[in-house]
Amino acid sequence: MNRRPFIAGNWKMYKTSAEAAETAKKLAGLVSGVTNVDVMIAPPFTALAQVHEAIKESSVMLGAQNLFWEKEGAFTGEISPQMVVSAGCRYVIIGHSERRQYFGETDLSVNKKIRAAITNNLVPVFCIGETEKERDADNTFNILDKQIKMGLEGFSPDDLQPVILAYEPVWAIGTGKTATSGQAQEVHLFIRNLLEKLFGKKIAGSVRILYGGSVKPENIKELMSMPDVDGALVGGASLNADKFAEIIKYK
Ligand code: PEP
Numbered sequence: 001m002n003r004r005p006f007i008a009g010n011w012k013m014y015k016t017s018a019e020a021a022e023t024a025k026k027l028a029g030l031v032s033g034v035t036n037v038d039v040m041i042a043p044p045f046t047a048l049a050q051v052h053e054a055i056k057e058s059s060v061m062l063g064a065q066n067l068f069w070e071k072e073g074a075f076t077g078e079i080s081p082q083m084v085v086s087a088g089c090r091y092v093i094i095g096h097s098e099r100r101q102y103f104g105e106t107d108l109s110v111n112k113k114i115r116a117a118i119t120n121n122l123v124p125v126f127c128i129g130e131t132e133k134e135r136d137a138d139n140t141f142n143i144l145d146k147q148i149k150m151g152l153e154g155f156s157p158d159d160l161q162p163v164i165l166a167y168e169p170v171w172a173i174g175t176g177k178t179a180t181s182g183q184a185q186e187v188h189l190f191i192r193n194l195l196e197k198l199f200g201k202k203i204a205g206s207v208r209i210l211y212g213g214s215v216k217p218e219n220i221k222e223l224m225s226m227p228d229v230d231g232a233l234v235g236g237a238s239l240n241a242d243k244f245a246e247i248i249k250y251k
Contacts, residue, residue: 001205005224006164006231007248008040008125008210009238010065010093011047020047021054023241028058030245035059038231039248040091040125041238045079052088063091063125066099069116081120092117093233095127095151097170107150114151114163123162125210125233126151128191132171140169141190148194157199165191165209166233172213174235181222181229184211188228217246224250 015023020043031039042063043051052062064087068078084092094117095110110126117124128147130140144167152160167187169179179187188209196204211223212233223229238244 003230006038006208008233010235011043017047017050021050024051025054026241028055028060048087062089064089065093069112081116091123093125110151125164127166129168157203166212168212178214181226185226220247220250
């Protein structure tokens with residue numbers, strides 16, 4: 001199955017609106033000739049509208065880093081799917097390990113957020129991954145099995161058509177430690193096989209599975225050479241337009 005590579009930048013809690021728009025504009029220029037990779041950036045909520053303006057003539061697409069599942073209401077500090085869409089987003093990162101670790105996100109809330117994203121025509125980038133302790137205890141596959149089954153509970157194969165998965169081993173995020181391409185491939189294949197068991201061959205073959213965790217210009221080519229690695233979710237290295245463009249132009 002030919003899956004189109006997808007490379008996304010998660011800007012976390014970095015950059016003011018002006019800084020984000022400047023980086024986005026520069027990136028759009030640097031990757032203007034790239035036609036074989038889908039590129040998405042996810043700046044902070046406050047910068048979405050300005051970044052949308054900066055990239056709207058380019059092929060770079062916009063994503064949010066989170067959302068809340070309700071449409072509107074007394075939910076101070078939260079952002080609805082409709083608001084994210086109105087800011088120009090087509091994508092939304094859901095269940096990032098930092099949200100799970102610091103903000104109490106659970107497999108259940110992740111499930112509701114994925115549902116809300118799909119209902120509002122946003123493509124969810126559904127993040128999963130094990131901690132170092134879980135890997136050391138040989139629990140990686142159990143953890144991923146649970147995260148996937150609970151995160152995607154109640155969905156039909158059709159619902160899952162647009163979904164993108166991101167395997168992000170927590171021990172590799174922002175640490176400089178990258179999973180080897182062999183480790184990434186082993187897990188991606190496990191994920192694809194599980195998707196096949198749960199939702200059938202067609203979906204398992206078409207869903208894109210990204211790797212995330214200290215991806216940089218030096219390791220992207222090797223990671224992308226793995227048959228089940230369909231792209232990358234990049235944190236730190238996506239904050240710099242030159243570096244991120246180098247990653248996007250890995251071929
Ligand atoms: C991330 O934030 O999703 C991530 C993978 O970060 P980093 O690339 O900095 O490890």
